[in-house]
Structure formats: structure tokens, C-alpha cells
Amino acid sequence: MSTTILGIESSCDDTSAAVISDGILRSNVIASQKVHEQFGGVVPELASRAHQQNILPVVSEALRQAGIVCSELDAIAFTRGPGLLGSLLVGTSFAKGMAIGLGIPTVDVNHLHGHVLSHFIKENEGQEVPEFPFLCLLISGGNSQIILVRSPFDMEMLGSTIDDAAGEAFDKCAKVMGLPYPGGPIIDRLATEGDPDAFKFAKPNIPGFDYSFSGLKTSFLYTVRDHLKNDPQFIEKRKADLAASLQKTIIDILLDKLAKAVKATKVNAVAIGGGVSANSGVRNAIQDFCNRRHIKAWIPKRAFSTDNAAMVAIAGYYKYIKGEFCSLDMPPYSKVEV
Ligand code: KG4
Numbered sequence: 001m002s003t004t005i006l007g008i009e010s011s012c013d014d015t016s017a018a019v020i021s022d023g024i025l026r027s028n029v030i031a032s033q034k035v036h037e038q039f040g041g042v043v044p045e046l047a048s049r050a051h052q053q054n055i056l057p058v059v060s061e062a063l064r065q066a067g068i069v070c071s072e073l074d075a076i077a078f079t080r081g082p083g084l085l086g087s088l089l090v091g092t093s094f095a096k097g098m099a100i101g102l103g104i105p106t107v108d109v110n111h112l113h114g115h116v117l118s119h120f121i122k123e124n125e126g127q128e129v130p131e132f133p134f135l136c137l138l139i140s141g142g143n144s145q146i147i148l149v150r151s152p153f154d155m156e157m158l159g160s161t162i163d164d165a166a167g168e169a170f171d172k173c174a175k176v177m178g179l180p181y182p183g184g185p186i187i188d189r190l191a192t193e194g195d196p197d198a199f200k201f202a203k204p205n206i207p208g209f210d211y212s213f214s215g216l217k218t219s220f221l222y223t224v225r226d227h228l229k230n231d232p233q234f235i236e237k238r239k240a241d242l243a244a245s246l247q248k249t250i251i252d253i254l255l256d257k258l259a260k261a262v263k264a265t266k267v268n269a270v271a272i273g274g275g276v277s278a279n280s281g282v283r284n285a286i287q288d289f290c291n292r293r294h295i296k297a298w299i300p301k302r303a304f305s306t307d308n309a310a311m312v313a314i315a316g317y318y319k320y321i322k323g324e325f326c327s328l329d330m331p332p333y334s335k336v337e338v
Contacts, residue, residue: 004068005320006076006098007313008059010091011083011111012141013042015054016309019066019073020317024122027065028303028310031058040181041171048086055094062309070102077316080108080326081333082142088332096328107316108326110337112138114311115273116149118304121314130298135267137258139282140274141167141182144211144254146261149271152318158261159209166250166276169213173220173246177235187243188279194244199223201249209257209264216249250276251285262293271298278305 002022009016013036018028031054036042063070078095081088099106116136120129130149135158138145144161164172167184174183202219204212224242227234235242262270272286283299290297304310319325331338 003074003317003320004072005107005313005317006059006062006073007109007309007311007316008055008076008078008091008095009111009114009307009309009312010051010055010087011079011081012087012307013047013050014307015051015058016307016312017055017059017062018309018313019062019068020121020310020313021066023120023314023317024125025310025313026067027062028308029058029062029065030303030308037180040175042084044084044086047084048090051087051090055090059094059098070098073102073104075099075105075107075316075320075325077107077109077312077319079111079114079312080330081111081337082335083111083332085332085334088334092332100328105320105325106328107319107324108330109312109315109319111307111312112143112145113155114315115140116147116155116271117152117315117318118273118300118308118311119271119298120152120318121304121310130269130271130296133265133267134269134271134298135258135261135265136271136273137254137277137286138274139166139254139272139276141165141171143274144213146209146257148261148265148267152315153322158265159211159257161211161213162206163212163214164217166211166213166254167274169217169250170246170276170279172217176221176224177239177242184276184279187247188281190240190243191247191281194240194242196244196248198238198241199245201245203249203253203256209261211253211257213250213253216253220246247279247281251281254282255285255289258289262295267295269296269298271300273300273305275306278302
């Protein structure tokens with residue numbers, strides 16, 4: 001008998017629903033919220049309201065695309081945290097209500113585990129998935145972590161950011177350049193036309209496997225400010241060079257700690273996940289990094305890099321098989337699991 005899971009993701013500004021049957025993806029629907037662009041960042045209250053509007057149509061569309069009806073579902077998996085509490089409450093409440101109505105269990109998923117397990121989403125039977133153990137570089141708008149993954153349930157965080165995340169470095173520097181939110185994808189596009197060695201920005205010097213991006217952000221801000229004094233058109237003239245140099249510095253910082261972690265753990269595979277793993281420079285750099293070390297690189301499809309419910313459904317599927325369900329009184333959490 002097959003096992004079919006509906007996954008629901010609502011931790012930030014994307015409302016998403018996906019259906020997975022026996023580990024194979026049948027649908028993955030994402031509604032991105034445009035309402036935040038004019039504010040230069042995600043406005044939590046507006047995100048919650050947009051989730052409330054989107055969730056029913058998104059879930060219905062995911063079931064329709066999967067070609068199933070509600071009664072064929074075995075469980076509903078949802079992101080319980082970390083993320084924006086108001087946004088999480090929408091997905092959590094919706095999942096619980098729907099599960100009660102259908103008389104099926106819910107499975108709670110940690111959003112970050114979902115990103116790591118996105119490499120196990122299969123779009124067809126024959127698709128290869130990573131072997132354990134491997135290192136996952138998880139880089140998003142809120143996190144920059146190096147995780148040692150020993151099994152779907154055994155993950156050890158070796159290092160994490162002590163201040164800004166890699167995605168924040170992209171977005172905040174993009175804001176300095178007057179670009180709209182989120183700036184990461186725009187920097188990615190601009191960088192293809194610029195000189196990555198045109199500007200030198202500060203790199204951190206902190207011990208262990210932890211990351212820091214706040215010094216880079218400050219040095220970017222000062223560089224731009226100093227040049228603007230002499231030339232008010234500086235950003236317009238040099239935006240491609242600024243983007244390329246910024247992207248190169250972020251990649252150098254990411255790879256420096258990753259190289260240390262690969263050496264220390266002796267793993268023979270590296271995976272990337274999270275919104276910043278959609279960056280073309282990061283993807284090429286990780287591939288080169290792994291080729292040089294003769295280890296395997298796992299680079300997700302862009303649709304599975306950013307927030308999506310397919311990763312929630314696959315993580316939920318593993319927990320369902322293990323018999324780990326969520327009780328109906330479990331609340332969402334914004335940072336640390338409760
Ligand atoms: O994982 P994600 O979708 O959600 C949150 O963490 O909220 O990551 C969003 C982050 C944003 O900072 C965005 O600018 C960044 O991922 N991002 C990118 C690219 N696509 C998304 N950064 C650089 N290049 C990209 N192509």
C-alpha cells in the first residue's frame with residue numbers, strides 16, 4: 001500500500017503545498033508574496049495575511065496537480081519552525097484542522113531539516129540520492145550553517161553564523177545599492193557582467209566552522225559611501241562590478257569554512273540547500289570545490305533551493321514511516337524547537 005503525504009510550508013513569505021507518494025514527488029505548488037517588495041524586507045503581519053489568503057487555493061492546486069482527493073492522504077506534514085510565528089501559525093492551524101477533518105495524523109517538520117532533506121526528493125523512481133554521511137551547506141536568508149548529516153534524523157550542526165546570514169549579506173548590500181528586496185537574485189544576474197576582482201571587501205577571521213558576514217556588509221557600505229562622495233553616479237556606473245565582487249567575497253567566505261569542515265570530517269560528499277544555493281556563482285563554485293577534491297556535489301534544482309513544500313513533504317514522509325507524529329497541542333516556534 002502506498003503512503004501519500006501532503007506537505008505545507010508557510011515559515012516566511014512563500015505559501016507552498018506539495019504531495020509526495022512513497023518518496024516520489026507528485027506536485028509542488030508555490031505562491032510567492034509580492035506585497036513585501038515595496039518595503040525592502042518581509043513584513044511579518046502582511047506575510048501572515050497573505051498566507052491566510054493563499055493557503056486554501058495552494059493546497060487545492062497541489063492536490064489537483066497530484067491527481068488525488070483528500071481521502072487518499074495518509075498524513076499532513078507542516079513546517080512548525082523556525083520562521084515567522086504569525087506565518088507558521090497559519091500553516092500549523094490549517095494542517096491540524098485539515099487532519100482532524102480527515103481523521104489522519106499530522107507530522108511536524110523543522111524547516112532546516114527540510115532544506116537538508118530536499119536532496120531526497122525524487123521526481124522519478126531511478127533518481128539517485130545522497131549516501132550518508134555528507135556535509136550540507138545550508139545558506140538562506142536567515143541561516144548559514146555547516147551540518148554533518150549522518151541519517152535523515154541524525155544531523156550535527158558544526159558551524160553557524162554568529163551575526164548575519166549569507167542571504168542577508170546579499171540582501172542588505174543590494175539595499176545599499178538601491179535594489180529592491182530580495183536583492184540576492186538581482187546581484188546574481190548583475191554579477192555575470194561584472195569584474196569579481198574590481199573591489200576588495202573585508203573577510204572575517206573567526207575560529208572554528210562559524211560564519212560572520214556583518215564585517216563584509218559594513219565594508220561594502222563604506223566602500224560605496226566613499227565613492228559616492230566623488231561620483232554621485234558611482235553605483236549606476238559600477239553596479240555590475242560591485243555585484244560581482246560582493247558575490248565573490250561571499251563565496252570565498254563560505255568555501256573557506258567548508259574546506260575546513262570537509263578536511264575535519266573526511267566526508268566524500270557535499271550538498272547545498274537554502275535560498276542562496278540558487279545563486280549561480282555559488283553553484284559553480286561548489287561544483288569546482290568538489291571536483292578538485294574528487295568528492296560528490298549535490299546541487300538541488302532551483303525550485304527545491306528556496307522555500308518549498310516538497311522538502312517538508314519528504315521530511316514528513318521519513319518521520320511518518322518512523323511513526324513520529326505531532327500532537328495537536330504542539331505550537332509553532334520562531335527560533336528554537338519547543
Ligand atoms: O531559503 P530562503 O528562500 O528563505 C529564507 O531564508 O527566508 O532564502 C531566501 C534568501 C534571500 O536572502 C534571497 O536573497 C536569497 O535567498 N537568494 C539568493 C538567490 N536566490 C535567493 N541569493 C543569491 N542569489 C540567488 N540567486
